[in-house]
Amino acid sequence: MRDLVRSFGKGLTSVFFAAVIIWALMLIILPQLTMLEKALTKPLRQLDSSIAGGLERDAADCANILGQYTEPTEGAISTGGLAVPSASGMAVPSMSGMTSPTMNNTVQRPYILQCDRSTTRRQLVRDKGMAAFLDQQYGLPRLSVAADAPIDKQIAVAREIEAIAAGLYIRLQAAEASESQLGLDNFATIGKPVLIPRSAEAQAVSDADLSSKVLTMIGLRYSQDGEAYQRIGLETLTRTLFFAICATLLALVVCYPIAYKVALATSPEKAVWLMLGLIIPYAIVELMRIYAWTSIIDNRGLINELLLWAGAIGEPIQFKRSALTVFVVIVYTYVLFMVFPIYNVMSTLDRNQIEAARDLGASTRKLHWRIVIPHSKPGIAVGCIATFMLAAGAFSVPRIISRGLQSEWFSQTIYNKFFEVNNSNVGAAYSLAYTVICFVIVGLFMWIMRTRLKDFARVQ
């Protein structure tokens, strides 16, 4: 610290410290902690108070709609178009009275969704196998708006339910505010099995698939009582990591000879032009590199048209539906992130060492195994980490290439949790878990390769 003040003065040193502290705290650490808090918080709509609030709104809507309906005309009954979507659309549908009341001759009103949902016997969100209802849990009278009662009676019941629910809502909210809502439930949803409704034939086709067999073997798919279950979240996560690791290995195998060629096997004058050939595709905007592939893999794209013309296929192959296409484009998009770190380290190797090894009779294999690879190990490690992280976090490639035509990448799952189903608590849990898993993999890899973080500065 004293050294710093001596070389930069008090003013500059404090500016440097302030900037780094802001960067570390406001941009890195605190946001991640907020994510952690969000991930540990139960989703708001699953709380008992939210369900009581939903009931209050439904009952109020029901009473209001019925109020306009006190003077029924013949036409109004037959159209029955009074069902107004309730504001609490996400509430759990009521379990009672699901038989359509319009089938009944004694019915006094048309089908009104809100009135059907206005029942104190409303199910609460609990763990599997532990059903709980609002009336049992909080000792409410069991009330519901009967479709065959006289209209004014129905309104009275609805108003009564509304008042009870409103009181309960305030009580529960006060109670929930004072107790902590933290828990690991959101993280558990990653491994939750989901029932897949499939016909027997579709199931047989799916079972015959090799990937399905592997997934069944590691317990991500199973069937119970003739129904198929998949742990979709975990399955997507596994698939994404598997593809990311494959992409990294493939990129390493593809890039090592290129880096060697540019760094050591070309005269420096020629190497400048080769470097140019690598820098140009590297510097072009990532999205454009992805879009460039669409005219190749389209249903009427280059490959399909060529195959059709040659008569090899009768119908275009749906490349967009194949996960392999996404894999290839990911390799194309991120492969150069492997070349440059390896090149940077490799080019520091003294060419005389290679000459000496050759003169002493080393074979090409031995030359690489004993001299070039050990020397470029930090570059290989950094290249692998960069490529793996880019491939694992890829969002643009699957989004643009697949257009939702095939199974998701984990980054898309996270996106959907946040922005499509609006469940940011679960989304936060997913993204945190994903970060931790990726960092653990990278940490393990760095430990195996004996890489230190400082190598990043040396290599880039």
Add this chain to the structure above:
Amino acid sequence: MNTQRLLNAYTWIFLAFMFAPLILMVITSFNDVSPPSVTDWRGLTGKWYAFFWMAEADIRADPVLRSLDRDRFIGCFVNSLQVSVVVVPLSLLLGLSGAVLLTRWRSRANGFLWWVLLSPMLAPGIILGLSALVFWGRLGVGAGLFTIMMAQVTFVAGYPLLILMARLQRQPIELEEAALDLGASPFHVFRRITLPFLLPALLSAAVIALLSSMENYNTTMFAKGGACTFATEIGAMSRNPNGHPPVINAVGTVIIVITVVAALTHAVLTRREAR
């Protein structure tokens, strides 16, 4: 030298693999058909480029261009510029501060600081966007250009950090010491000796920061809220059910041309300097 020939052939194949999609992109941008195609040639056209300056009436007359919103596209591009105007200087400041502390500050916290400052470069981009969204949302700032800037700075600042560190490690410290001994104030030394020494590195860091801010898609998508940037708007065009309009290929061709020209100029300049 059989292996040598094999290596040469392999290098050419690799370069062909890297360039073929880009060349196809250039070709399709001149083909008068949407979605872009190389096999279905309907004649040379420049209208995918002309889209950006042609008259409103001509756009409305064209069946493909009609569905595109040029003003929105340009607005998003302006947004991108606004974002990078904030992101680039900010990340240079943060990167410089981080580089100085990491190279000069001998302390036990140094290792920890390494991990913290480099972790955004290692983390998947989507997570940075999300955490910025959640964190600023918690503080009452809605998603928009501001959250995009914050999310981008988080990792963009890492590039100046690494570039400036490499340069700082090579700085001859004697020069600084001598100036201090001769009675220059530390600020004066920083302004007259350290900054000029860092200038080339600062410039290249600024260019890299600008490019990565402009092209960033993954992080921006998650932090953007209702706002849009150049990259997200281009990404959004892939959602077009009839395939994306060749206008994107025209934009891509322009980007390719700029990149090639810049890279060639850079190579020629460095060669001339070397001589």
